[in-house]
Amino acid sequence: MKGYDLDLLRYLQVLIEEESVSLAARRLKISEPAMSRQLAKLRKAFADPILVQSGRRMTPSAFAAGILNRVQNVVVAADSLIETRALVNLANMAPTFTLRANDLVIAALALPLLEALKKDCPRCEVIWAPELDAAASVPLRDDSVDLYIGATEMMKPEIRRQTIFRDYMRGLVRKGHPILAEPITPESMVRYDYISVSRRGRAQGPIDWKLRNQHGLTRRIAMVVPNYHAMIESMKN
Template identity: 40%
Template structure:
């Protein structure tokens, strides 16, 4: 029995990941016409159209959906045959790593992470990718993002996840804010306009659920995509910004007239995680990146991995 063309398997993996002939062609450095011909060969070999037209785009058939994980696993296994899973020559590693995270994580850890990386791998490049509208798991599946770092990761079951640290939410307001004129109770906390930081534009979260137990409701007057931009709205207003406690070190460096306080609610700890696609799980250079990032975060943590 003749062996199947393994190039078709790689092309099928790219097509299923991208959901687009043009996107798969770009990934494999082929022309769209060549990828279209390859798709025709895949359809003939499998006896299924694999991708069908839906409006202006393409959608996978049920057979394609059933094959997606199997194909991805086979391509990953084949790739491991041609690369060492034991070690990497860090001194000569010439590679750019793309990490998607928010601006304050970059401010807190970016410089230290780069220093730690260059101590062992001076030729590496660290590229931070801003958070955007694309879904987190899609960002990892497309192969162009090495790591996703976030406290709100909603990913598919195949994505690998590792905890980096825990932190708590605290409040931040201008130094002369009237909230500091008396004991900070849930009622007084909710009495002032607040900022919600959400790249998806959400106004509500765990704080609102806790306030509801006290039969009070806060007014979210401003929604921003990042904590960094939100901070600069505080000095000239009565706005309150709930934020992770580990950000406070970055706030203090800005020398803004701001003051932190404990939120008078039993808030759950926030878990910050790093996530990656299985295609990189056994890659030695990527494993080194994950270990370095974990060590970088642990330098600022207590023994329990919690911000102190």
């Protein structure tokens, strides 16, 4: 079958994933007319509409939805070939790697990661970008971040994801806090004020959802701080 190449398959992947010519164009940083021309090429090459009108929005055709996984695999495999070639020349390159993670992860990984990178790419630069309110996959898709390290399930299908470690949560209280005088239960937890740590300034999180949904209880959040150092410094002695 002729009439398409790897670049056209990239357009096909993004069009199916976004289900929109305008969103696909924005993601690949081209104009909408240019993306429309690529869609026309795809329709001719595959003898299929690829995207069909469904009310006010477009949806993938049955054919397009059925081949998405294979198209994604082809594009990823092709990218890996390019990445393999790039690795050979890392010593002569000066790339900038932009990463995002919370302050605890940065404190634990920043220096070891930089040292490991410097062995193969001595002229590289690592930037730890600040957290944004947008979903984790957004900066990965628009190339403003190369790697996100964090706990999230809300990723778009084209984002490659790998578990590198597992974390757990602990509460911290001042010495002699009255909550320690008895067994800690959901009921005893909600009797006291809390400092919440949130990079996005959100007062509630998974603990609050669990208390509310499973026990019908609500914590009192007295303060929200952006990192754990600020939380520790804000606790009363």
